[in-house]
Amino acid sequence: MIALPVLIPLFTAILLVFSNQARYQKIIGVSGAFAIFATSLFIISNVGGKQIEVLQSSNWEAPFGISLVVDTFSALMLVITGFVSFALAVYSLFYIDEKLITHRYFLFFHTLLMGVNGAFITGDVFNLYVWFEVMLMSSFVLITLGSKPLQLKGGIKYLTMNLVASLFFLAGIGILYGKTGTLNMAHLAVILQNDEQAILMNTSTMLFFMAFGIKAAVFPFFFWLPSSYHTPPVAVTAFFAALLTKVGVYAMIRVFTLFFIQDPQFWHTLLLAVAGLTMVVGGMAAASHYEIRRILSFHIISQIGYMIFGLGVFTPLALAGAIYFMIHNMLAKTNTFLVAGHINRLKGTYKLKSIGGLYKSYPLLGILFIIPAFALAGVPPLPGFFGKFFLIKAGFEAEKWFISGVAIFTGVLTLFSMIKIWNEAFFKKGLEEVPEQGLRERLPLRELLPSMMLGAGTILLGIGAGVFFDYFIEAGNQLMNSDQYIQVVLKNFEYVAN
């Protein structure tokens, strides 16, 4: 059952190999994405906020085989991935060239999804590496699909950085295995809890931290992101923005709560410092740019800082806040990219200087932009406010005054750059321009549908924050008390404390 989020995209991808017509590619691609969303809903209703589900692949008992584990955190991530990718599949119908679709755009879309979902459900470190590679390989193809020169340039940077990250990760796994003799996460947790020399693990902890740090684009490893994210078609950028960096954050939260828990003083201070710098640097850089996609790319970085901040504070409330913030971010950030795509379709450019007066001519688009933008900036009752509120509250409770102050300050920076886009693109007086060829006069409603879906999701997440928050608190609790996780995974395995 819980393997389905991986099997469905695999099956869809295989189907897509056999068809040559764009029409079938579209039908299969979108229905596959919908099937994943539906299964993920089913899974979360099974896990239900309390349980942890395990599947031992090929019936090899843990820790000898590969275990797939779904706890509340994973289930939440699966649901939101399903939702966002369904919206994006619909969006791709209108915003990816027919030619690219016949070149199997949806195939790589689904293999990427397979990698992402696999990373969310695996309970094995090496398996996590394999999923990362699946994900990377498809993302390399997606980022260079169409092979415009600019795309290739961005693609090479992206590829190099991510390859180096994977190699760090692999080296970390090798050293970890050499020291502990296991790859199963639950088993690692048991061994490392009872190990008095656990401080020796710092080598592999650092390698893991760097690997996930590069993927998640935290300071000082973030520079690959803004130099490559604005190059591919906007649907691909939105997809990457929604999923890839978040998988890095997910992996970081997972390993730092489950088994890399020795020497917390050093690591949590490091995480908090990195979080603060990531927030501020990303926010500042976003403030200085005038190209929509670049602003948004730097924003991704700044928001990643908040999630790492939640991890660094390390209380159930902070983790819950971080997860909530991650989900809100996947919805809202994707949506802002989608709106950027709409704007580009209307005006033929992403440069804020040459856009203006959009609100007057397209009020609906304005509303669609303002929902995610205000959500990101943290205006109540949209979810960005609650996410930041929980995080900062947790920060104050843990008496991390300085970093919480930085978080508040960054909120202002975010608001500033969102207002900048709003003013320049929507409120500023329209420029008198000669309408160029090939630009659209209006956007049909169906093309706006994915943005509306994501916007509705954002509003729901904000208004229902009280209702949903039990789930997040439960996820945070599960992460903080790894005993349940260990017991469920290693059910039949007699583990002896050293």
Place this chain on the structure above:
Amino acid sequence: MLALLVGVLSSTGVYLLLRRSVLKLVLGIIFLSNAVNLTIFIAAGLVQGKPVFVSEDAANPADMADPIPQALILTAIVISFGLVAFTLALKYKYFSLSDTDDLDELKELEE
């Protein structure tokens, strides 16, 4: 001895990655991934002259090498092979579009 080799391989790899040429980047990736594969081998304990799977009678673990690092490396080799193939294809495309191997040359092609 092997540890030294890993050091040499990885420093060569990093040096090549930092060059502007795309082809050297590909070579750098190959060097680095081999260095990492060897790291796994060394970290997991290298034993000489002992096969992984022996006959059923000699099931004493001390007589066997650990199969897991070998499996890990095998997977890693396959993955890095695929990645290198992709990078080479990318390099080919890059060359045919820009007639240069130099990454910085492409700046002029931007919009």
